[in-house]
Amino acid sequence: MLTPKMKWDNNAHYDLRRMRGLVRDLEARGRRVAAAAGDGFATTSAQGARRPEGRWRVTVFPATAKAARRNARDNTLVKALNSARGR
Numbered sequence: 001m002l003t004p005k006m007k008w009d010n011n012a013h014y015d016l017r018r019m020r021g022l023v024r025d026l027e028a029r030g031r032r033v034a035a036a037a038g039d040g041f042a043t044t045s046a047q048g049a050r051r052p053e054g055r056w057r058v059t060v061f062p063a064t065a066k067a068a069r070r071n072a073r074d075n076t077l078v079k080a081l082n083s084a085r086g087r
Helices: 010-016 020-037 065-074 076-084
Strands: 041-047 056-062
Touching: 020 041, 020 056, 020 076, 056 065, 056 076, 065 076
Parallel strands: none
Antiparallel strands: 041 056
């Protein structure tokens, strides 16, 4: 019996990680975390370096000094993480 051979396409993995639906979902999760954290938090979204994965990442961060102080004092972002869960 012949053994099937698989040929991996690294470009396919890279392309899968930047599919429009996946990116939209990740960005929506980031926006939910920023909204749950309150005023002064922002998000960024970008694809990581291609070594070889190129995973998409969304970052939520304090955009103002007041939000940074509140996050340092109250762990605001850690507490807001639960809002990123799926619906």
